[in-house]
Amino acid sequence: MSPADHVTAPDAAPPAVSLRGARLGYGRRLLWDGLNLDIAAGEFLAVLGANGSGKTSFVKVLLGQTPLGEGTVRIGGQPARRGSRAIGYVPQQKNLPPDTPLRARDLVGLGVDGHKWGVRLRGRAYRARVDELLAQVGAASYGRIPVGLLSGGEQQRLRIAQALAPNPQVLLCDEPLLSLDLNHQKAVSALVGRQAKRNGTAVVFVTHEINPILEHVDRILYLAGGRFTVGTPEAVMTTEVLSGLYGTRVEVLRSNGRIVVVGRPDAVIDGHHVDETEATA
Template sequence: MTGGAERRGRGPRDGERAVIRLEDAELAFGDRTLWSGLDLEVVPGEYLAVLGSNGTGKTSLLRVLLGLQQLTSGLVRVNGTSPRAAASHVGYVPQQRGFPARTPLRARDLVAQGVDGHRWGVRLHPRRVHRRVDELLARVGAAEYADAPVGLLSGGEQQRLRIAQALAADPTVMLCDEALLSLDLHHQHVVSELVHEQRERTGCAVVFVTHDVNPIIEHVDRILYLANGSFRIGTPDEVLRSDVLSELYGTRIEVLRSNCRILVAGSPDSTHHTESPEELVP
């Protein structure tokens, strides 16, 4: 795979098969439309960041791609089939949520759920599973606390385990939902690099929902920005502009760049309802 600078702006090429495809997609809840007319193709190896204010349907988009939420109208395909049929080759990394200190689960047990957690009954090949878990723990740098209780690990350490769990299926698509939220700067960098390394190593596509694009901006090829029931798609330089976001929000938005960081000032987050997966289940 090529480096980030050469990849920037990567999108569908003629004859290249998309691993994610949305056609004229609409998602609404009651009389509230989150987005409509969404046409999007994500190809192998592409890194798509999904940005926008609270309540614009970012998490709901991932739920559609996971097969947990139906579109109101339009078409969605993952790996050329329905999201549910493709689920075994999709890795999912949620935002960090701590485990209670007394949770009776070791780090390796959490990762093992990604290896054979979909199977019922007694584990048929325990040595094979153990070996696979060790490989995944080593890949994300978590081998040293493989047998530690998950409730005693830091948020960053727990996120390493969730990434290892997501990698168990050798995914062609990785979906990350605010995977850096509540992490310190060091662990934001560690987690974002682990996702990037998987993309570079295997050519999987990445869809990364985030409020802050700065920790991943150097890896991002394109941005899907959701606001006011509409959207914009393009490279970071095409989308993260004052004129583009001002038109999207219908009010003056300033996009500032300082010391390689991007700040969007004036985004009306407070006018949106906070989106939670539990509230959006029909």
């Protein structure tokens, strides 16, 4: 793509996320180079790849925690920076201890005013915003229950509500389906998908498993062995494309609407052996 293809009209809103000539590596290990990527408002981008391919590093770049080696990254037209309220962040699912006294609504409330210093006066506007967020993620019925007594899926709904509190331009989800059962995976995926389409929030969804989110995904960024490809699920998730990325034969199988990526058991990808489980995307 030529530089002219990236020019934005003066009166057009900037992309929610924009990377230009992005390069990142650690020592002699290159994660990606020459990455040009725009993510539009309301677009759902899945980020896939094997362990060690750079998915976590991609998250840290967008959060402003890891600087690029070369190139630029912008969120809503502004340079990526730590603590940006333009990004809502949903971390990996980790169950809170059962004796955690914090109520569900209090956890969500941290997204409303947790960034403020000093004593916080939580009045009518604060309570109304928390109620709105709980309703938005379908958690109103357990808003006053201690979070430690809730299931993993219920806790993850609260984390999404917390991330949505500042009305972010970008919702960044880092492996949010880990440790969830299939029903909760589908529920959380649908919740995030609705946020993208109804509210025009750009979603960056890092995952090992594409099937629970497949119906919501617009495009995929697939990272592998220092290389990458970007495109629709139909264009990216093919035997030819993934074999080219990994430099070895990788089979992409489709069955009953599901996608399974299978590498040879003796294949070596990015310096380590890959079995069928690890290569499943």
